[in-house]
Amino acid sequence: MTGTEVGAPAQRPVLQRLAGASTVWIALVLVALCVLFSVLRPDAFPTLFTLQTLLIEASVLLVLAVGMTFVIITAGIDLSVGSVLVFSGVIGATLMEALSAGGDASDAGIGVVLLGLLGALAGGGAWGLLNGLLVARARIPPLIVTLASFGAALGAAQLITDGVDVRTVPQLLRDGLGFGQTAQVPHMVALAAVVTLAGAWLLHTTRFGRRTFAVGSSAEAARRAGIPVRAHLVRVYTGVGLLSGLAGFMSLAYFGTTTISGHSTDNLNAIAAVVLGGTSLFGGVGSVFGTVIGVFIPAVLTKGFVIVGVQQFWQPVAISAVLVAAVWFDQVRRRSRDRR
């Protein structure tokens, strides 16, 4: 027997461990972009107004991407988030209209707004639960399940509204959440930040998070270790559905309409953000912090290009290049590990 010092090696210094993580490099890219645009347009880019609008515009996507992080870590995917967002928004909006006199929800009170929120969360949670059951119980690949609900949820939203956007959204909701600020912090941003912090806490410090990683890393090993893999997957997909419902309500508050046709690429934007942030499409690896970075790189590029005067059509080109580089980095890392 060798001594304990062999069995219990010291933990590596924090800096050294950080340097090994792809997230840090992608975070440096974000910092570099901010510095670059600030140097190019010191009068327009590094301002409070730019920061506020940047954060507000990213907050809905951030909520979706936090949920997507969990799904992708389980080696799954959810293509339905944008459609579920629309569906939930429609449920919330029509519910608030139905509860208001004359079907006009503009002057609705706090009670109606809260019921609308519950309706949106229930609508989103129901789609998530359905996705989860089909993936975990019926064993249909998540790509197919969520591709189907991507179409079906949007179709259902259009059936409910006859394809016409609901336009009477309570002023209380628009002023309170959509445009509300406290000490220069927009309420949309504060809500997204709370969701993000809660997601990070759940993923990185709790048993639920640990098991999310385990299921994505090796579902069979997790099953043999006594983890209820299928029940866990159902919970993860339901969670994403709930977050999509919340995002739908936030979108309602911000835009003042259900924006039925405006979210067809939300799923791809969320997936791109998660993957940019170093979460592996093969499962078992990822972080909420990375996802935050992954959401803001495209947002900063868009804002920066507009301010600097570059054709903003360069933005998707630039994002695609960074995305491919990020996935390539992950592949190289995996191959070098699996060669052992």
Add this chain to the structure above:
Amino acid sequence: MDGSGDGLPLLQARELHKSYGSVQALRGASFDLAAGEVVALIGDNGAGKSTLVKCLSGVERPDAGEILVDGAPVVLDSPTAARERGIETAYQDLAVAPDLDPAANLFLGRELRRPGLLGALGMLDKAGMRRQAAEQFARLGVTLQDLDVPIGALSGGQRQSVAVARSVVWASRVVFLDEPTAALGVVQRERVLDVVRRVRDTGVAVVLISHNMPEVLAVADRIEVLRLGARVARFTAADATLEQLVAAMTGALTHEGDR
């Protein structure tokens, strides 16, 4: 301890049958295990060793036959049901989550939570798990240079050592080791065999599935031989020779039929 433990039957299989489609993996296989003994389960490829172990560890359910723990019939319908009876298994493959670190793998499915409210909310006691994992690895002679890397970044032997350590740490009665030394180097192989003996000395029975005959003869108290889905011979290791084992595995010799 030497010989066959205290002789009380701890885990028994009676005439197990298991078919996968038209393939009969087990055709009336029996198995006996007493507390505190090391039994080697040997047989040629396709003899039914893995299927028997899967039935006894709750991964598969036999089509017919009986499993008894302490002489009483039991139904082992999940790995969890077997674990609740103190039966642990170190699988040869798909045993660990490659992206988690060794401590996380040791506590997989049995994560420690913090005391108080934070624990009730589901927060993990990461420091506690890391400390206990380091202690257990040291106790079992599993040497890892780094406790904070994903287990997939370790060598195959180290991965297997962690899988063995996990089953041994949690087993209170029986531990199945499926080819535990297959991917190991000479030093690590000796370590694992050392662990097997030490576990046996704590009163936990060890079932060793192995192709390595000298290893089997060195560490086992008894040897049971499977052939074509049924037990064909039983030996006391002290009396057995390599030739006898090979003869039993290939069908040139049967003990079981005489009994």
